[in-house]
Amino acid sequence: MTGGKKCSAGLSCGPLMLACTCSTPYNCRVNCSLIAEAYSEYQAFDCMTDKPHQCVIIGIAGASASGKSLIASTLYRELCYQVGDEHIGIISEGSYYKDQSGMTMTERVKTNYDHPSAMDHSLLFQYIQMLKAGLPIEMPVYSYVEHTRRPETLHLRPKKVIILEEILLLTDLRLRQEMNLSIFVDTPLDICLMRRMKRDVNERGRSMDSVIGEYQRTVRPMFLQFIEPSKQYADIIVPRGGKNRIAIDILKAKISQFFE
Template sequence: MQTNKPTIIAVTGASASGKSLFAQTIYDELLPELGPGGISIIKEDSYYKSQSHLSMEDRVKTNYDHPSAFEHSLLTEHLSALSSGDSVDIPTYCYKTHTRLEETLHLSSTSIILVEGILLFSNEELRNKFDIKIYIDTPLDICLVRRISRDTVERSRSIESITQQYLTTVRPMYHQYIEPNKPFADVVVTRGGKNRMAIEMLKAKIRQIMQRK
């Protein structure tokens, strides 16, 4: 039975687990083959709530690893719209100012939609939107090293602020909201975002799905 309904694939795991690299690699390697109408990628980080009403001091205090930091209802709404063939305007989030920008990203529905983020499985309504659920299982010590390397370069943060946030929110929230939801995954991937066997297996699955559409 052929269907034009998008197949939505979630890629989740701890912060700096390699989930973004995994999803981006799938997207980059299949885009030339499937074309812009064939595959797209959405980042959960885009749906951090607007904090324009807060001072910078208060924005910094936000627990960005708690489900309440995200507007999951809007992401769920957007995935429903894309599933119906409609287009959506995805928010743009700035890590340096800790709030949304005025610009949005217009996204049309595609046959394959990749969604990556840390808390995709924490919301039942959102979780039910995913046809395939992938969990990137990476040891936390490796995640911390990667997070320090990333945030000092890409987000202009100090090592002290990164480690403090890791100890007070990132690690506790992982144990409370991310790791407990691993059983919802259809596939658990080890060795982070560079697991070529897992990447090739998902690419093969996507090709199989495309043949049925």
């Protein structure tokens, strides 16, 4: 690895020093060792191609159950068919909820998951920088049933285009500055609530009362305080959610330009 600047653990992070956000030598030793391992893989991959490593970041935000995940998955699936899955990837901000393995289940369920503080945006930002530097990442896997990260990770290699999606992406200045295109899915809250109730009861093992209670306590207030105001930062606003076929076609045409 290239020498140069050293992080707080004394490791030579070289060109990856920009990705080191660790506050203590111990954490830095663990995290930057993973970065160093990823960089070794990058060097092996890099020797096989002379093409510059460029990664385009597309951010899709909106209220919970607004249809943003449907838009993201539709774009991913159709663009994969068009350019191949080796050139496009998708990351959910929900994978970057903070690890709560050291908390009891009673403590975990009290977390306000619609507040920006519930997200590990620093780790997501670090991993975006790694992808832009041509490095693979190990994405966390979050369990919505256990309310914490699972022990396994998902390996993601650099792609030409990465689609980010979830509720709070546009609330973080660092993430916005990394995006080449930002999208806000604008769906009426009553429709979002009905979709959320169906999803959380059927897919996440929640009771109807708990879903409605959470909506009243945190989901709606946090939407009004954080998510809706972040709409001002979007380049494109999509009405009517994930079944807006005209909007999806327009977005697909725009994203396709990044592959040219």
